[in-house]
Amino acid sequence: MSPESLSDFYRGDIACLNRQGRESLGAFVHARAEHNGRPLGLAGYRALLAADFRAIPDLRFTIALLVSEPPRIASRLAFDGTPAGVLFGLPVNGRRVRFAENVFHELEEGRILRVWSLIDTGAIRAQL
Amino acid sequence: MSPESLSDFYRGDIACLNRQGRESLGAFVHARAEHNGRPLGLAGYRALLAADFRAIPDLRFTIALLVSEPPRIASRLAFDGTPAGVLFGLPVNGRRVRFAENVFHELEEGRILRVWSLIDTGAIRAQL
Numbered sequence: 001m002s003p004e005s006l007s008d009f010y011r012g013d014i015a016c017l018n019r020q021g022r023e024s025l026g027a028f029v030h031a032r033a034e035h036n037g038r039p040l041g042l043a044g045y046r047a048l049l050a051a052d053f054r055a056i057p058d059l060r061f062t063i064a065l066l067v068s069e070p071p072r073i074a075s076r077l078a079f080d081g082t083p084a085g086v087l088f089g090l091p092v093n094g095r096r097v098r099f100a101e102n103v104f105h106e107l108e109e110g111r112i113l114r115v116w117s118l119i120d121t122g123a124i125r126a127q128l
Numbered sequence: 129m130s131p132e133s134l135s136d137f138y139r140g141d142i143a144c145l146n147r148q149g150r151e152s153l154g155a156f157v158h159a160r161a162e163h164n165g166r167p168l169g170l171a172g173y174r175a176l177l178a179a180d181f182r183a184i185p186d187l188r189f190t191i192a193l194l195v196s197e198p199p200r201i202a203s204r205l206a207f208d209g210t211p212a213g214v215l216f217g218l219p220v221n222g223r224r225v226r227f228a229e230n231v232f233h234e235l236e237e238g239r240i241l242r243v244w245s246l247i248d249t250g251a252i253r254a255q256l
Contacts, residue, residue, distance in 0.1 A: 003131075003197050065244065066233050067195045067202040074195040074202035076232055076244055100245050102230035102246045104193050104204055113166045116193065116204055118246040 001107075003068040010105070012071050013112065014061050020053055022046045030111035056081040064100065069106065075103040088121045090128060099123045129235075131196040132145040138201050138233070141240065142189050148181055150174045158239035192228065199235040204228055214248045218256060227251045 001009075013028035029045045040048065041108045053059055065076035079099050081090040099120045106114040129137075141156035157173045168176065181187055186209045193204035207227050211220040227248045234242040 002206070065200065065202075067197045067200045067232065069195045070199055072193065072195045074193075074232065082154075100246065102202075102232065102244065104195065104202065104230065116228070116230065117249050118228065120246050121250065 001016070001070045001110075003070060006065055006070045006073050006107070007068045010075065011063070014077075017049060017061050020049065022049060026048070030113040032107060033111075033113060033115070035115045036117060055085070055087055056083045058082055062109065072103060072106050073102060074102070076105045077103065079080060087124065088119065090121065090124050092124065092128065095128065097124050097127045129198045129199060129236075134198045134201050134235070135194055138194065138203065139191070142191060142205075145177060145189050150177060153177070156239040156240060158236060161239075161241060161243070163243045164245060171203045173184070182211070183215055184211045186210055197204070200232060201235075202232045206229050215252065216247065218249065218252050220252065220256065223256065225252050225255045228250070 009028070016024050016028060018037060025046055026042055029042050031042050031046050033040050033042060035045070035048070059079065060081065062078045062080075063075055064078040067074045069089045077100065079101065082094055085091070085093060087097075097125070100123065101117055101119045103117040105112045137156070138255050143172050144152050144156060153174055154170055157170050159170050161167070161170060163173070163176070184207075187207065188209065190201055190206045190208075195202045197243040205228065209227065210222055210224045213219075213221060215225070228251065229245055229247045231243060231245040233240045
């Protein structure tokens with residue numbers, strides 16, 4: 001896989017997340033996917049996505065930076081939304097917040113197997 | 129610059145940080161360097177490094193993940209140290225803490241010009 005084709009694959013994954021395409025998520029996420037060292041699996045990943053959209057009904061994933069070196073791809077994602085209630089333990093309660101996520105992905109067998117994610121909760125706290 | 133040579137350059141930068149080589153930092157960091165959108169410059173970068181080592185006398189930068197696609201390189205850094213007092217607003221006071229940083233770098237003119245960093249302060253909080 002070339003850096004360019006891995007970037008295209010990842011853009012497809014993000015488009016799938018944005019249309020809440022939970023059925024097609026299996027084309028991108030490995031059945032034994034791990035998130036920050038925690039075994040999630042594809043079912044856990046689908047549940048996480050559903051929880052994200054429950055917390056932030058107008059959630060949109062936007063790629064701010066993309067660095068691709070197969071089998072790994074790193075992205076900085078920009079979020080802009082109005083979380084309904086509590087988000088990452090913070091009482092957002094319908095206010096508009098913007099924040100970033102810096103996240104690494106490692107592919108195996110053509111799917112995302114390992115994810116190391118950090119979310120800028122400090123930025124959210126500063127906006128409340 | 130190839131992905132491999134950018135990775136080598138970055139390993140050189142990290143080795144320079146670990147030996148607190150503030151004089152040679154100019155070989156890696158651009159004179160107009162920015163950190164999370166804040167103009168720092170090389171002098172500001174040197175001051176930041178000095179402050180890091182004051183806060184964590186036994187600070188050591190370890191590369192856990194490296195993703196290189198020139199002119200950008202992303203790294204996940206692992207830290208393990210005993211901060212003397214307050215770190216990122218948290219009263220660590222000599223306890224041993226481990227935490228990660230997910231950080232993107234963008235080069236211009238052969239030096240690191242832009243840095244987008246997120247530090248896992250939640251992990252530190254959980255260890256206190």
